[in-house]
Amino acid sequence: MKSAPFVLRAALASTAxxxxxxxxxxxxxxxxxxxxxxxxxxxxxxxTESTGITVNTVFLKDGxxxxxASEGESSPADLLMAVDAGNLADLVDKGLTQPVxxxxxxxxxPENLRDPGNQWFAxxxxxRVIYAAKDxxxxxxxxxxxxxxxxxxxxxxxxxxxxxxxALFSAFMAHHGAAETEEWLTGLKxxxxxxxxxxxxxxxxxxxxxxxxxxxxxxxxxxxxxSGKGGDEQRAxxxxxxxxxxxxxxxxxxxxxxxxxxxxHAPNRDQAVQLLEYLVSDEAQKIYAEANYEYPVKPGAxxxxxxxxxxxxxxxxxxxxxxxxxxxEASELxxxxxxxx
Amino acid sequence: xxxxxxxxxxxxSPRRLLSAAVLSAASVLRLRGGFWVxxxxxxxxxxxxxxxxxxxxxxQGSEGLWSHLARHVLPHALGQTxxxxxxxxxxxxxxxxxxxxxxxxxDFPGRxxxxxxxxxxxxxxxxxxxxxxxxxxxxxGPFQSLVRAVLGFxxxxxxxxxxxxxxxxxxxxxxxxxxxxxxxxxxxxFMTQAANLVEVAHTLGTSRRRMLWRVALxxxxxxxxxxxxxxxxxxxxxxxxxxxxxxxxxxxxxxTTWVTRxxxxxxxxxxxAMLLLVVALISLExxxxxxxxxxxxxxxxxSMARHPLKGAARWAALSVCLLPVVLGFVLPALxxxxxxxxxxxxxxxxxxxxxxxxxxxxxxxxxxxxxxxCGLIVAYAARLFPQRGMQAVQRAASLGYAMPGTILxxxxxxxxxxxxxxxxxxxxxxxxxDPGLVLIGSGLxxxxxxxxRFLAISVGSVEAGLTRIPRSYDQSARxxxxxxxxxxxxxxxxxxxxxxxxxxxxxxxxxxKELSATLLLRPLNFETLATHLYGxxxxxxxxxxxxxxxxxxxxxxxxxxxxxxxxxxNG
Numbered sequence: 001m002k003s004a005p006f007v008l009r010a011a012l013a014s015t016a017x018x019x020x021x022x023x024x025x026x027x028x029x030x031x032x033x034x035x036x037x038x039x040x041x042x043x044x045x046x047x048t049e050s051t052g053i054t055v056n057t058v059f060l061k062d063g064x065x066x067x068x069a070s071e072g073e074s075s076p077a078d079l080l081m082a083v084d085a086g087n088l089a090d091l092v093d094k095g096l097t098q099p100v101x102x103x104x105x106x107x108x109x110p111e112n113l114r115d116p117g118n119q120w121f122a123x124x125x126x127x128r129v130i131y132a133a134k135d136x137x138x139x140x141x142x143x144x145x146x147x148x149x150x151x152x153x154x155x156x157x158x159x160x161x162x163x164x165x166x167a168l169f170s171a172f173m174a175h176h177g178a179a180e181t182e183e184w185l186t187g188l189k190x191x192x193x194x195x196x197x198x199x200x201x202x203x204x205x206x207x208x209x210x211x212x213x214x215x216x217x218x219x220x221x222x223x224x225x226x227s228g229k230g231g232d233e234q235r236a237x238x239x240x241x242x243x244x245x246x247x248x249x250x251x252x253x254x255x256x257x258x259x260x261x262x263x264x265h266a267p268n269r270d271q272a273v274q275l276l277e278y279l280v281s282d283e284a285q286k287i288y289a290e291a292n293y294e295y296p297v298k299p300g301a302x303x304x305x306x307x308x309x310x311x312x313x314x315x316x317x318x319x320x321x322x323x324x325x326x327x328x329e330a331s332e333l334x335x336x337x338x339x340x341x
Numbered sequence: 342x343x344x345x346x347x348x349x350x351x352x353x354s355p356r357r358l359l360s361a362a363v364l365s366a367a368s369v370l371r372l373r374g375g376f377w378v379x380x381x382x383x384x385x386x387x388x389x390x391x392x393x394x395x396x397x398x399x400x401q402g403s404e405g406l407w408s409h410l411a412r413h414v415l416p417h418a419l420g421q422t423x424x425x426x427x428x429x430x431x432x433x434x435x436x437x438x439x440x441x442x443x444x445x446x447x448d449f450p451g452r453x454x455x456x457x458x459x460x461x462x463x464x465x466x467x468x469x470x471x472x473x474x475x476x477x478x479x480x481x482g483p484f485q486s487l488v489r490a491v492l493g494f495x496x497x498x499x500x501x502x503x504x505x506x507x508x509x510x511x512x513x514x515x516x517x518x519x520x521x522x523x524x525x526x527x528x529x530x531f532m533t534q535a536a537n538l539v540e541v542a543h544t545l546g547t548s549r550r551r552m553l554w555r556v557a558l559x560x561x562x563x564x565x566x567x568x569x570x571x572x573x574x575x576x577x578x579x580x581x582x583x584x585x586x587x588x589x590x591x592x593x594x595x596x597t598t599w600v601t602r603x604x605x606x607x608x609x610x611x612x613x614a615m616l617l618l619v620v621a622l623i624s625l626e627x628x629x630x631x632x633x634x635x636x637x638x639x640x641x642x643x644s645m646a647r648h649p650l651k652g653a654a655r656w657a658a659l660s661v662c663l664l665p666v667v668l669g670f671v672l673p674a675l676x677x678x679x680x681x682x683x684x685x686x687x688x689x690x691x692x693x694x695x696x697x698x699x700x701x702x703x704x705x706x707x708x709x710x711x712x713x714x715c716g717l718i719v720a721y722a723a724r725l726f727p728q729r730g731m732q733a734v735q736r737a738a739s740l741g742y743a744m745p746g747t748i749l750x751x752x753x754x755x756x757x758x759x760x761x762x763x764x765x766x767x768x769x770x771x772x773x774x775d776p777g778l779v780l781i782g783s784g785l786x787x788x789x790x791x792x793x794r795f796l797a798i799s800v801g802s803v804e805a806g807l808t809r810i811p812r813s814y815d816q817s818a819r820x821x822x823x824x825x826x827x828x829x830x831x832x833x834x835x836x837x838x839x840x841x842x843x844x845x846x847x848x849x850x851x852x853x854k855e856l857s858a859t860l861l862l863r864p865l866n867f868e869t870l871a872t873h874l875y876g877x878x879x880x881x882x883x884x885x886x887x888x889x890x891x892x893x894x895x896x897x898x899x900x901x902x903x904x905x906x907x908x909x910x911n912g
Contacts, residue, residue: 061860062599335413
């Protein structure tokens with residue numbers, strides 16, 4: 001009774017080891033990603049088709065850095081893909097990445113969207129925008145004004161501790177300093193229609209459900225909802241809203257990125273660089289825009305019509321590195337004002 | 342005890358004490374059954390390794406964390422956690438005890454079916470029930486639409502009900518899927534232990550209701566304590582449902598400290614502090630009933646004669662038992678089925694789903710077998726050697742369940758990763774080959790995580806099963822010349838089959854629902870239903886997730902039905 005599971009386990013283990021050693025020889029590469037599999041799959045499929053290189057993946061929502069660090073020099077990871085500049089910076093800080101000198105990447109990715117030491121490269125952008133009820137009579141909003149009393153009981157937003165929000169609050173700190181940010185967060189908190197929580201799409205759903213008038217959320221969800229890709233129900237949520245591109249009073253719209261870095265001990269470094277370069281090609285940037293409704297990073301690459309309908313995106317000039325630096329303090333401010341309570 | 346007298350040469354008294362200790366330890370280990378002690382120690386050590394790894398992490402220090410926590414986080418988070426645990430603890434105990442008593446003490450229509458149907462909510466993970474009810478009760482959902490239609494309102498802007506996203510909502514929803522943790526052991530206790538004494542009480546003319554309060558409940562106290570504490574550990578583990586429902590528990594603070602502030606040291610510190618708190622609470626409960634002994638029911642276990650209910654009471658009993666099944670399982674399952682059907686028509690069935698269902702099933706089955714075997718070893722060793730030391734080993738082996746799964750998984754990751762690196766270096770130096778990641782790459786690390794996390798369930802259930810077998814049985818068997826192994830096989834295993842089956846069910850279902858460790862530790866290209874579900878939910882494509890969620894619930898029903906059969910054969 002005791003021995004059977006161990007025999008089976010050993011069998012399972014040995015086949016997996018065989019599979020792993022096999023992987024090292026063929027034209028393959030291993031991708032660790034904290035982006036959802038459904039989002040990267042179309043890109044990887046296109047890459048495999050054009051290069052013949054198979055991509056093995058593991059989707060790690062949290063703990064990407066911890067996993068790669070624990071595996072150390074034995075790690076099979078070649079390319080590390082993550083959302084949010086802070087997460088990418090973490091990988092660099094923990095010494096898990098290596099620089100990549102590539103003319104293709106340098107030409108395709110603007111300087112402010114990659115690591116100064118070429119450790120990571122942004123692959124797509126998303127803006128933190130306002131979803132507003134269709135009948136709302138304004139078409140321009142500043143982030144600062146979200147704390148105004150006129151919005152009392154009318155705003156929906158996800159947890160203040162979510163990276164999408166801490167990044168926005170960090171950007172606010174870069175513009176206005178910590179004290180003013182705390183005051184602003186207190187005002188924003190007072191304006192919430194319901195406890196901070198749920199996902200970005202719930203903002204649209206709750207606007208249709210009459211819970212709030214505006215919601216703070218990411219741009220690409222609108223494409224996913226309004227295109228009907230998420231089914232009829234989500235289409236109804238998407239159709240209930242219009243999108244306003246908010247700006248800072250002295251700046252533009254807050255954007256965050258998704259990006260990737262080559263792992264320090266990458267066994268298939270060349271293939272990893274090849275995939276990285278592919279991801280900024282016209283073909284891949286088009287997939288980012290059309291399948292995921294993100295803003296491409298490559299200058300001149302087209303955005304999806306749904307996203308284009310929001311108007312011209314004026315990217316806030318605050319450097320991503322500033323936002324990364326402020327992140328911890330922003331998260332602490334969220335606790336201080338009891339934003340999520 | 343002939344050898345090792347060479348050790349006694351010491352002169353000074355501390356040395357003599359030490360050698361006496363070594364001697365007595367050696368004599369214990371050379372007893373027949375030394376295998377059980379060693380194996381049990383090894384298993385406990387395996388569970389302790391990730392906890393120690395976290396301790397090492399925590400010692401890295403986290404500047405200013407506690408002053409920040411104490412001022413801005415703990416007051417609220419502690420209150421919320423206490424409220425959530427008290428609420429869910431009471432609710433699971435009340436539901437679990439009530440329905441367990443009804444189905445064992447009375448006979449009414451549908452009772453036989455309910456006996457196992459009451460377990461079905463186990464198959465619904467907390468994060469799924471939260472999501473389902475959030476959607477059903479949303480102003481746009483079917484329930485409020487119906488209410489509006491009845492009251493004659495057109496738009497949710499004109500009329501809506503209060504939001505389910507609240508502490509009350511969280512307590513109700515968690516209670517609905519966690520009560521089987523109490524129902525299962527308490528029913529087993531009522532069926533076997535209580536039966537004989539209840540019969541006695543009956544002959545003495547005590548009413549059924551008084552019997553519950555005076556006889557059955559006090560007898561079932563260990564089972565209630567084990568069941569409720571298992572349910573509460575699940576509450577401490579939960580991140581998904583709390584996030585959905587807006588409860589800012591301590592577990593969420595741990596998670597935030599780690600993820601948002603990249604402060605793993607700080608997160609480990611909070612998690613270890615929580616662990617201490619849990620251990621203290623459990624010890625307190627054990628201390629409070631230290632004087633009671635619960636073993637010894639000398640007759641063969643049999644169920645008590647059920648009192649047939651008549652008239653309205655029959656239907657009342659049926660409704661009371663049906664309510665948790667309907668709310669905790671039938672409604673969510675129906676909802677998931679319709680959502681899955683919509684998705685199926687829209688996009689068909691993804692081919693990966695079958696592979697993932699198989700992965701989930703195979704992995705959970707293997708892990709369950711290992712967890713049961715280890716649980717049996719630890720619990721049996723503690724029975725063979727009832728000294729304090731072995732009790733402590735047994736407690737240590739159960740520590741993994743008292744930590745949020747996310748954090749325990751990080752401890753495993755640190756330990757397994759370290760071992761993998763060492764194996765890799767050694768193999769490269771000595772053999773010149775690169776074995777890759779032996780533990781993480783093969784999925785062994787994942788099995789290890791399930792073992793460390795769920796061992797408490799099997800140790801606890803097996804222990805509860807074994808205490809019901811009088812020690813005189815052991816002595817008789819040994820007098821008749823049966824060794825330890827043979828006594829286990831021929832006496833203890835057959836008599837605790839129901840307890841083992843119950844442990845197997847709980848562990849299997851828990852492995853299958855497990856998300857955080859699976860996400861963090863699985864090898865490349867390996868998905869389970871839970872990770873698939875999470876990937877879709879994280880992207881917000883809930884319809885696709887509905888199919889995976891339904892599959893989890895369906896795979897989870899299998900062992901429930903299996904267990905019901907074992908239980909019925911025994912009853």
